[in-house]
Amino acid sequence: MEDEGPECGKPDFVLLDQVTMEDFMENLKLRFEKGHIYTYIGEVLVSVNPYQELPLYGPEAIARYQGRELYERPPHLYAVANAAYRAMKRRSRDTCIVISGESGAGKTEASRHIMQYIAAVTNPSQRAEVERVKDVLLKSTCVLEAFGNARTNRNHNSSRFGKYMDINFDFKGDPVGGHIHSYLLEKSRVLKQHVGERNFHAFYQVLRGCEDKELQELHLQRNPALYNFTRQGAGLSVLDSDEKSHHQAVTEAMRVIGFSPEEVASVHRILASILHLGNIKFVELEEGSLEQRGLAVTDEVLVDHVAELTATPREMVLRCLLARTVASGGRELIEKGHTAAEASYARDACAKVLWRWGGNLEAFPEETRPEAVRGSWLLASSQAVYQRLFEWVVDRINRVMEPRDRDPRRDGKDTVIGVLDIYGFEVFPVNSFEQFCINYCNEKLQQLFIQLILKQEQEEYEREGIAWQSVEYFNNATIVDLVERPHRGILAVLDEACGSAGPITDRIFLQTLDTHHRHHPHYTSRQLCPTDKTMEFGRDFRIKHYAGDVMYSVEGFIDKNRDSLFQDFKRLLYNSTDPTLRAMWPDGQQDITEVTKRPLTAGTLFKNSMVALVENLASKEPFYIRCIKPNEDKLAAKLDEGHCRHQVAYLGLLENVRVRRAGFASRQPYSRFLLRYKMTCEYTWPNHLLGSDRAAVSALLEQHGLQGDVAFGHSKLFIRSPRTLVTLEQSRACLIPIIVLLLQKAWRGTLARRHFRRLRAVYTIMRWFRRHKVRAHLAEMQRRFQAARQPPLYGRDLVWPLPPAVLQPFQDICQALFCRWRARQLVKNIPPSDMAQIKAKVAAMAALQELRQDWGCRRAWARDYLSSATDNPTASGLFAQRLKTLREKDGFGAVLFSSHVRKVTGLSVTSGRDQLVVLHARGYDDLVVCLHRSRPPLDNRVGELVGVLAAHCQGEGRALEVRVSDCIPLTQRGARRLVSVEPKSEQPEPDFRCSRGTFTLLWPDC
Ligand SMILES: Nc1ncnc2c1ncn2[C@@H]1O[C@H](COP(=O)(O)OP(=O)(O)OP(=O)(O)O)[C@@H](O)[C@H]1O
């Protein structure tokens, strides 16, 4: 182990040369003096309370222990927390950390450090939900301590309830939730505390920590001495400023956990109303006989306060304080006033519960001043209100910590670490029912320790045939039996006494105990041992606990065990308009006639919860922290040897060392051992071919050279030292990455193959579907185009079906082919005489590129209009004659186009409905003309002219550039000019106008 030299003693008691009490104490003392408060016994940690802050904790220390094995670093709480955490992660097993020791030994502090360690080493990926859970886990301690801890003579922050906290982890080892079980709150502390002790911290925190305004609203004054419930502890308070900062810390913690501001205010109101209830006193009314005398409340303003703070009607509160409703035979209800006689009965029967406070009774004349008493029913109600408040706080925290959205099928099963911090064994000058329960609880836990660590271990060695030297130890089973045995055990006798009708007193209960346990070695009373003057007749009995003798006073046992409360009171609080208070009293809903079944007694409930707790712990892998209190004076650096020796003895630590030294650190069935370590040996990986698992384990250990440190049982392997286990773990850890890679490879291959198969299936489906679509499409085409050959339309109106995407190019080609075919069919029927005209029209269409809408396509094109007598009635003869002369002279073949034109400076062509045409001639002036005097007038011949010229040029293999524009540029005598068209309604004939070098064709717009 690091950091510790031999001068600090042995870090593990197992390493002592001799296992004697002297050697044990010497080592414990030496280590304590050197500031080493922790020492191992194997995996059990012995911790001595240092009563001073030591530099052993914090993030740096946590980092040193994180991920380490138990023996690698000096003994520490962190090492045990880490071992429990790793065991849980490695083996997916639930583990628990049981912290035991007497009151003030440091259990709660230890549990706090464990929680801090777990919080620090988890959630590396900073998941928000995990952070939330961790926050609640850490903050819950602060809140629970405020409501459940109090100053006692043995410990200034003593846990007055038992706490077992489960922390749920996901498969990655991050905390995802938790649950707190609380056990038997010492609620009688609300009413009375021993000299030198205080009530629960929460009361003082509210009195000293609340702002003035809030205190006023609660009708409280700052001084705890003014309230009966807090008077005893008033002088023992810690500094006011500390109390205030604690109050702030608790309120902040409640906020973080998720208590709403209204809930926190309700909690304060409930605490205040308990304090007011504590100050209420009764006086006997004068009328009636002593037996029937009724009671009155002395200070009714307190009733007002209670009614206001609990949000209940004042009259109801008063009625509950003075009377109760009882169900008489049948379903009839009668109201019965609490009588002075009952008060006196209570005073006699349980002096501790009914006190005299010498109240403020100035209102009464001196001679008639009655004695003020406090009804036992009122005290029972006050402590019950506090208990319900505490249970509600625990429940509220649990609701917040509950693992959310966990699905075992998706997330895997949660694993759990349980941390048990329960009240320690305690002995007070007067011990009552609460101490009896607390000490019984410690007996149960000691029994569990014996079962798990001492007994089971030895029994197992025997069962497995391992050579073993038996170790003697004290088994406290007999004391547990004395308490919980059915019919005759102390709890059973107490239950019987509670169930008996009539005023059975605690004294009769004691007599029954004496009869039943006359010969029990661990039970005695004054009756059985008259010479023992420390006990009083008819009041005390003594149990020899494993941790020492404790004398119990039976006074109040029956009342506390019965723990009854009037239904009126439950109903009163259930009907409160404060939802928080109402939620604490669900049983107030029941009708009084329904409440006939006797509820389980406090003792039986506690016994049942202990049995369940022990069963729960036994089902988990346990880690033990045994706390030792070094002195009774809470002094630092003082180790009272006698006191410690006593604790070492009763905790059975020496026996623990002996069993440990003789025993083995670990045992595992052969099959499980192989499953975990088989990859470290060639004979066992992946599966062995040897005769048995045992032979395979033997081969594995021989390969590692570890056979000397083990023993072979019938079904299990026993490993002597943790070092062997660690060696195996380390070689396993080296191989795990390779195996993980192998698994990843195989799994990725599987995933890829699966993906590929799916893809292939998808493609096959797609292929067949496409094929189907193509076929369907072709069939549809065939059907539709049946009639395409029919003249004269040749399928012009046929609608092409929408093709599948794959057939789109094919369809485009088909459409083109179809067009050509149809054209061919149409052209075939055109007479040869029309061919020239058709060609000209086609050429015009191509040349005009659809830029000109109206180009005379539907008209028959005559070409030579000047020769036509219709177009040119006056000069057609002359034109024909001139043409003849020209043909003879120039020898041209045919007139392509002739028309009347108006020439300005040359020839040109236009767009629109007008007949403007500009003829461009390269190197010459452009010719601008407007076709003119056609018959019918303004006949559209531009298209024809373009067509004829274009077709002609096409025929000659020349390109004819045709431009369509509403503003045509042209050249005349080297100058650039523009010509445009201006439609004019009153224009009789087309005409040109020239203005500043720009020509405008004035076109008759009709
Ligand atoms: N590791 C520690 N370092 C410093 N002080 C400690 C340590 N452990 C305990 N103490 C001191 O001892 C006091 C009592 O410890 P703690 O409350 O944990 O006792 P406990 O065993 O829970 O007692 P109880 O059974 O009464 O609840 C603490 O308030 C603290 O002052």
Ligand SMILES: [Mg+2]
């Ligand atoms: Mg404690």
